[in-house]
Amino acid sequence: MIRTLMLVPTGLGVGLTTAALGLFHAMDQQGIKVHFFKPIAQLHPGDSGPERSTQMLASSCKHPIAPPLEIRYIEGLLSEDRGDELLEEIVGRFEDYRPDDCDVVIIEGLVPTQSHYYSTRLNKAIASALDAEIVLVAAPGIDTPAELEDHIEITARAYGGIEHKRVLGCIVNKLGAPIDREGRTRPDASMDRTFTQSISAEQVREQSTLFSNDFRLLGTLPWTPGLSAPRALDIARYFDATIINEGAMVVRRVTRIAMMARSVANVIDELRPGTLVFAPGDRDDVVLATCLAALNGVEIAALVFTGGFTPAPSVMSLCEQAMRSGLPMMAISTGSWQTAITMQRFNQEVPLDDAERINKVKEEGALHIDHQWLQSFRSSDYVRRLSPPAFRYQLIERARRASKTIVLPEGNEPRTIKAAAICAERKIARCVLLGNPEEIRLIAQQSGVVLGEGVEVVDPNSVRRDYVAPMVELRKSKGMTDLIAEEQLQDHVVLGTMMLHQGTVDGLVSGAVHTTANTIRPALQLIKTAPGYSLVSSIFFMCLPDQVLVYGDCAINPDPNAEELAMIAIQSADSARAFGVEPRVAMISYSTLGSGTGADVDKVITATRIARERRPDLLIDGPLQYDAAVMENVAHSKAPGSTVAGKATVFIFPDLNTGNTTYKAVQRSANVISIGPMLQGMRKPVNDLSRGALVEDIVFTIALTAIQATQSG
Incomplete structure (x- = not known):
C-alpha cells in the first residue's frame, strides 16, 4: 500500500524545499521507492519558473512528476467557489502520475504568505483528499525551544493536533543559523557582530517537551555555510552586472562578503578564499591588491566594481594575469551603500542550474533525517533495488x-x-x-x-x-x-x-x-595477491539512474585467457555482493548462447563453464551480448530461460579493449558516475584512480578502500 506524506510549513522561510529534498534523498538511500508531487506551484516574487522543487527532483524520480497547477488558476477556482472541482483535479493529477510500484509519495504543501493567506486551509483540504499523513517543517529563527514548540503545536492543530494519528511529527530546519534581529537567516552574519545564532539541534532535543513516540522529532537539519554559498555567476545575475572577466565565475562560491571602503593595509585580511569583494571602480589600490592575492593562489569569489564604472585601462592591464588565473570581474551600477542594502535582499534559494549545490542540499538533508523512522516505510514484500544514492550512502556508512x-x-x-x-x-x-x-x-x-x-x-x-x-x-x-x-x-x-x-x-x-x-x-x-588468488583484476561500480551495475575487468588485464576470465568473474561477483549488489553475472561476448562462433566466443564459453564449476552458488551465464544481458525483452527472444539474461548486475568483458571502451562510452555518453577502478585479489587493498578523477571520485575510492581493508583484515 502506497503511503503519502505531506510536508507543511509552520511559517514563512522554514526551508520547505530543503526539507523535501533531504527527506526524498534519505528515503532513496534507504531503498524506499519514493516519488514526489507538488500540487500547486508557488513561485517567489521575480521568479518566472519553472517550479523549483519539481525541477530539482525530476532527475531523481524514476517516473515523471506531475506538473504543478499555476497559482493564478487555483485562485480563480477558489474565487468562484469551485474548491471541490479544484481538489478533484489535484487528485486526478496525483493518480495519473503515481507509480504503481511506489512505497511513498512525498507531497510538498503551500507556504502561508500575505498573498497566499489561504495556504493552510488548502493544505489541509489536499491532505484530506489524498489521505496524506502530515509532517510539519519548522525553523526556529529567534525562537527559544519553548517558543518553537508553541508554533509547531499551533500549526499542528489545523490538522487535528499533535495527538492525531495522521500527524506524524516535525522536521526542524536551519538550526544554528546566523540570524538578524527579525529572525531572518543571514549567511553574511560574519560581517556584523549584532547577528546571533538560532537554537541548536542539541537544544531542541534536550529541552523539548513536545516530542514523543506519537509525535516525533523526525529530523534536525543544521544550517551549513556551504549549502548557502551562491556562485559568483548568481551574484552577476542578481545585479544584472556587466561581465568584465568571466574567469571561474561558474564554479567559485561566495562564502563571505567584503565592502572595501578602507585602506589596503586594513583590508588585506579580508582577501580570503570565497570572498566577494565589492570596491568602487576608482579604488585602484584595492583592485590591484585583490589581483595580487589572486596571483598568490587565493581563490577570490569575484571582484565587483561598484558605482557604474571600471578602473582605467592602464590599471586593468596590470590585472590581466590575475584574470587569466580565473578571477571573475564584473561591474554594477549602484554605489556602495545601495549595493550593501540590495545584497541583503539576495535570494538564498538554490538556482535550478546549480547541480552541485542541489546535490549537497540533498546529501546534507538526508544525513539528519531519523533513519529509524524511515524503516517503517519499507514494504514487507519489497525487494530492495540498490540505487546509486543507496550505494553511496552504504559506502560512506560502512x-x-x-x-x-x-x-x-x-x-x-x-x-x-x-x-x-x-x-x-x-x-x-x-x-x-x-x-x-x-x-x-x-x-x-x-x-x-x-x-x-x-x-x-x-x-x-x-x-x-x-x-x-x-x-x-x-x-x-x-x-x-x-x-x-x-x-x-x-x-x-x-x-x-x-x-x-x-x-x-x-x-x-x-x-x-x-x-x-x-x-x-x-x-x-x-603486497602480493591474497591467498587463493593468482590474479589481480578490477571492477567499476557504474551508477546508472536507477541502479548500480558492476563492470569488470576494465583496467588491468589486457587479454585474459579462459581460466583468468573465470577468476575475474568470481572475484567480481564476490566484490559485488560485498558491496550490496546481488550478483547475476553476464559473461559478455558478441555472441549470445552460441549465436556466433570463433575463438573469442569459445574463450567466453570455457570461462563460463569454469566459473560455474568453481562457484555453483553463483548465477553465471554466457556468452551473452550486452543487450541480451541488460534488456528483458531482448533476453526473452535471445536467451529464454536464462537466470541472468535481462537482469544482469555484473558484466564481465572478454578483454580490456572491450571493457575499458564500454565503461567510458557509458560513463560519458549517459553522464553516469563510475566509481573505481577497485582492485580485486590483493592481500591488502590498493586502489587506482583515473588521472581525470574528480574530488568526489577520490572520496568514494577512499571509502571503498576502507571497506576492503575491513574485509581483508
Whole structure:
C-alpha cells in the first residue's frame, strides 16, 4: 500500500524545499521507492519558473512528476467557489502520475504568505483528499525551544493536533543559523557582530517537551555555510552586472562578503578564499591588491566594481594575469551603500542550474533525517533495488564504521588534498598525505581547504629509513640491498606501499597523477595477491539512474585467457555482493548462447563453464551480448530461460579493449558516475584512480578502500 506524506510549513522561510529534498534523498538511500508531487506551484516574487522543487527532483524520480497547477488558476477556482472541482483535479493529477510500484509519495504543501493567506486551509483540504499523513517543517529563527514548540503545536492543530494519528511529527530546519534581529537567516552574519545564532539541534532535543513516540522529532537539519554559498555567476545575475572577466565565475562560491571602503593595509585580511569583494571602480589600490592575492593562489569569489564604472585601462592591464588565473570581474551600477542594502535582499534559494549545490542540499538533508523512522516505510514484500544514492550512502556508512587509515602518496595533489579533508570531515577515513608538509599546507590554504584532525601530513624524509630494512628483508631473494631500497623508497607510491605492508596504514589510493602501472607494480611486488588468488583484476561500480551495475575487468588485464576470465568473474561477483549488489553475472561476448562462433566466443564459453564449476552458488551465464544481458525483452527472444539474461548486475568483458571502451562510452555518453577502478585479489587493498578523477571520485575510492581493508583484515 502506497503511503503519502505531506510536508507543511509552520511559517514563512522554514526551508520547505530543503526539507523535501533531504527527506526524498534519505528515503532513496534507504531503498524506499519514493516519488514526489507538488500540487500547486508557488513561485517567489521575480521568479518566472519553472517550479523549483519539481525541477530539482525530476532527475531523481524514476517516473515523471506531475506538473504543478499555476497559482493564478487555483485562485480563480477558489474565487468562484469551485474548491471541490479544484481538489478533484489535484487528485486526478496525483493518480495519473503515481507509480504503481511506489512505497511513498512525498507531497510538498503551500507556504502561508500575505498573498497566499489561504495556504493552510488548502493544505489541509489536499491532505484530506489524498489521505496524506502530515509532517510539519519548522525553523526556529529567534525562537527559544519553548517558543518553537508553541508554533509547531499551533500549526499542528489545523490538522487535528499533535495527538492525531495522521500527524506524524516535525522536521526542524536551519538550526544554528546566523540570524538578524527579525529572525531572518543571514549567511553574511560574519560581517556584523549584532547577528546571533538560532537554537541548536542539541537544544531542541534536550529541552523539548513536545516530542514523543506519537509525535516525533523526525529530523534536525543544521544550517551549513556551504549549502548557502551562491556562485559568483548568481551574484552577476542578481545585479544584472556587466561581465568584465568571466574567469571561474561558474564554479567559485561566495562564502563571505567584503565592502572595501578602507585602506589596503586594513583590508588585506579580508582577501580570503570565497570572498566577494565589492570596491568602487576608482579604488585602484584595492583592485590591484585583490589581483595580487589572486596571483598568490587565493581563490577570490569575484571582484565587483561598484558605482557604474571600471578602473582605467592602464590599471586593468596590470590585472590581466590575475584574470587569466580565473578571477571573475564584473561591474554594477549602484554605489556602495545601495549595493550593501540590495545584497541583503539576495535570494538564498538554490538556482535550478546549480547541480552541485542541489546535490549537497540533498546529501546534507538526508544525513539528519531519523533513519529509524524511515524503516517503517519499507514494504514487507519489497525487494530492495540498490540505487546509486543507496550505494553511496552504504559506502560512506560502512567506511565510517570501518574507521581505517588510508595513505595517499600523491599528497601535494590539490584534488587529493581536498578529498582527504572531506574524508576527515565526514569521518569516512583517516588520511595520510605523503609529501612536503609546507607545500601541502600552502596548497590547502590557497584552495580554501582546512586539514583537520583526521588528516595526517607525513614528510617522506622523516620516515623513509624506517622501511629500508623491511623492504630489504621482503625482497632479498631479488637481490635487494639497503642502497637500492632507499633509492626505490624515494618514490612515494613505493613508500606508501611499504607503509601498507608493515601495517602502518590500512589501504592505499593513488593514480591521480600516476599511471595504473605506477600504482600496481609496487603492490604486486610488495603486497602480493591474497591467498587463493593468482590474479589481480578490477571492477567499476557504474551508477546508472536507477541502479548500480558492476563492470569488470576494465583496467588491468589486457587479454585474459579462459581460466583468468573465470577468476575475474568470481572475484567480481564476490566484490559485488560485498558491496550490496546481488550478483547475476553476464559473461559478455558478441555472441549470445552460441549465436556466433570463433575463438573469442569459445574463450567466453570455457570461462563460463569454469566459473560455474568453481562457484555453483553463483548465477553465471554466457556468452551473452550486452543487450541480451541488460534488456528483458531482448533476453526473452535471445536467451529464454536464462537466470541472468535481462537482469544482469555484473558484466564481465572478454578483454580490456572491450571493457575499458564500454565503461567510458557509458560513463560519458549517459553522464553516469563510475566509481573505481577497485582492485580485486590483493592481500591488502590498493586502489587506482583515473588521472581525470574528480574530488568526489577520490572520496568514494577512499571509502571503498576502507571497506576492503575491513574485509581483508
